[in-house]
Amino acid sequence: MVWRFLFGGLLCVAVLSPARAVAELQRSEKAAFRVVELSVGLEHPWSLAFLPDGRFLVSERPGRLRLVGADGRLDPRPVGGVPVVVARGQGGLLDVALHPQFASNGWVYLSYAGGGEGGAGTEVARGRLVGDASGSRLVDLQVIYRQQPKSLERVHFGSRLVFGGDGMLYITQGDRGEMERAQAPGDLAGKLVRLHDDGRVPADNPWRGVASARPEAYSTGHRSMQGAALHPQSGALWTHEHGPQGGDEINVIRPGRNYGWPLITYGVNYGLGTKIGVGTHLPGMEQPLYQWTPSIAPSGMAFYTGGRFPGWQGNLFVGALKAQALLRLELDGDRVVGEERLLVGQVGRIRDVRQGPDGFLYLLTDAADGRLLRLEPAARP
Structure with a gap:
């Protein structure tokens, strides 16, 4: 049968079970906190989802989906x-997300690098999570999206999955290392895709009915999107x-x-420093809300709306791979008005950032022995 989970006391007790501190007391401008280690032994973990019974689903890039108990114990049996998946270069098993009605329908969504004619490309599948004494598994597996055409390149798959307030599934992607594809309307690479939860194309997608374009596309001109989140107010x-x-x-x-x-881009060619495209502006093309030069290599993103850190209310948190940091951004509407870098060089490459239903912040570190970490408030000395 499909797992049916209950919120309540189990979750509240489980998230407070003992865990090992892995960094000294941290003093943010707006909060003091400590970092605790919940789970270790994750091989290049990529994404995190919270099950209603307090457990975690964690994707590992080599192609495994893992269950972590509310107490941090890693189930040795993969789901x-x-x-x-094609676990090559930046490809592999990527995002994991739960259907908004997961508690009743059991649907788990996965994005990954899928193989086929011509190489590999970003794909999305869904399956129902079931379990018994022999372990957990996905059943009724359906591939609901395949990026076309596929490529032999090993980079820029994306990919994050977000269910919008409209009930649609948004899929972030990349250009697959072939930059010209991002501007080609008949090519799915470099596009953000919007679908119904079963893979059908919505009737109001902007290029639906345009013969030269892919109807799945919702926006275009993207290089490699590895973070996505819904603004809590808008x-x-x-x-x-x-x-x-x-x-x-x-x-x-x-x-x-x-x-x-x-x-247009604020970046330059690797090693050469030469201009890409025409510069930073063109009529009819969007400007970024915020940009980092030098690069931080962002991955994972979450708005903080919990009650554990009152000073962080409404802030945007971004993980950084290259910078090995957690970035806290203060916002004024759609403007970033402040940036603070936390945990610089202390926990490694941060691949994912999530706010848990308990109001804590959770991180995944990208390493062969990756970790699931939790940020907890601490009293200032």
């Missing part, structure tokens, strides 16, 4: 029924993406908009 989808050498961006996604790559 069965996961689609075969409901707008915010994403971030990797620039080349410089020019990592945060964008607010609007239907039918062109975000410029590779015609």
Whole structure:
């Protein structure tokens, strides 16, 4: 049968079970906190989802979906029924997300690098999570999206999955390392995709009915989006993406908009420092809400709305791979008015950032022995 989970006392007790501190007391401008280690032994973990009974689903890039107990214990048995992935370069098993009605329907969504004619490309599948004494597995597996055409390149798959307030599934992607594809309307690479939860194309997608374009696309001109989250007040989808050498961006996604790559960017060619495209501006192309030069290599993103850290209310948190930091951004509407870098060089490459239903912040570190970490408030000395 499909797992049916209950919120309540179990969750409240479980999240407070003892865990090992892994960093000294941290003093943010707006909060004091400590970092505790919940789970270790995760191989290049990529994404995190919270099950209603207090457990965690964690994707590992080599192609495994893992269950972590509320007490941090890693189930040695991977979840069965996961689609075969192409674990090559930046490809593999990527995001994991629960259907908004997961408690009643059991649907788990996965994005990953899927193989086929021509190489690999970003794909999305869903399956129902079931379990018994023999372990947990996905059943009724359905591939609901395949990026076309596929490529032999090993980079820029994306990919984050977000269910919008409209009930639609938003899929972030990349240009697959072939930058010209991001501006090609008949090519799915470099596009943010919007679908019904079963993979059908919505009737109001901006290029639906345009013969030369892919109807799945919702926005275009993206390089490699590895962060996405809904703004808690406006409901707008915010994403971030990797620039080349410089020019990592945060964008607010609007239907039918062109975000410029590779015609405009604040980055330059690797090693050469030479200009890409025409510069930083073109009429009809969107400017980033915020950008980082030099690059931080952003991955994972969450708005903080919990009660554990009152000083962080409404802040945006972004993980950084290259910078090995957690970035806290203060906002005024759609403007970033302040940036603070936390945990610089202390926990490694941060791949994912999530706010838990308990109001804590959770991090995944990208390493062969990756970790699930939790940020907890601490009294200032």
